[in-house]
Amino acid sequence: MTLTYNYADSSAVLGPLATHSEPHAYDLCETHGQRMTVPNGWNVIRQSNEGIEQEHSDDDLMAIADAVREVVANSSDGAGISHPSIPQASVGRRGHLRSVPS
Numbered sequence: 001m002t003l004t005y006n007y008a009d010s011s012a013v014l015g016p017l018a019t020h021s022e023p024h025a026y027d028l029c030e031t032h033g034q035r036m037t038v039p040n041g042w043n044v045i046r047q048s049n050e051g052i053e054q055e056h057s058d059d060d061l062m063a064i065a066d067a068v069r070e071v072v073a074n075s076s077d078g079a080g081i082s083h084p085s086i087p088q089a090s091v092g093r094r095g096h097l098r099s100v101p102s
Helices: 030-035 059-075
Strands: 002-006 011-015 025-027 043-046 092-094 097-099
Touching: none
Parallel strands: 011 043
Antiparallel strands: 002 011, 002 025, 092 097
């Protein structure tokens, strides 16, 4: 569940999990969403998930899969054998990542 609020109206809205990031929205698990209370004088608007079809986007997952495929295609022949044109004799370090020769 996602919690949003409006100080001017003294209201909080608890609804379906948001599909995009909002700076003043907070995602809650089902247990905490059910137990949530608001200050005296505030209103709570609870929207249920029933009847709402979730719109799934595979764009992010496909972008990751395409990037992995591109790296694999450029670095090996798909059978785990590296191309001889790629130097693998040295160990490189960049930040917290380390490349170790096979």
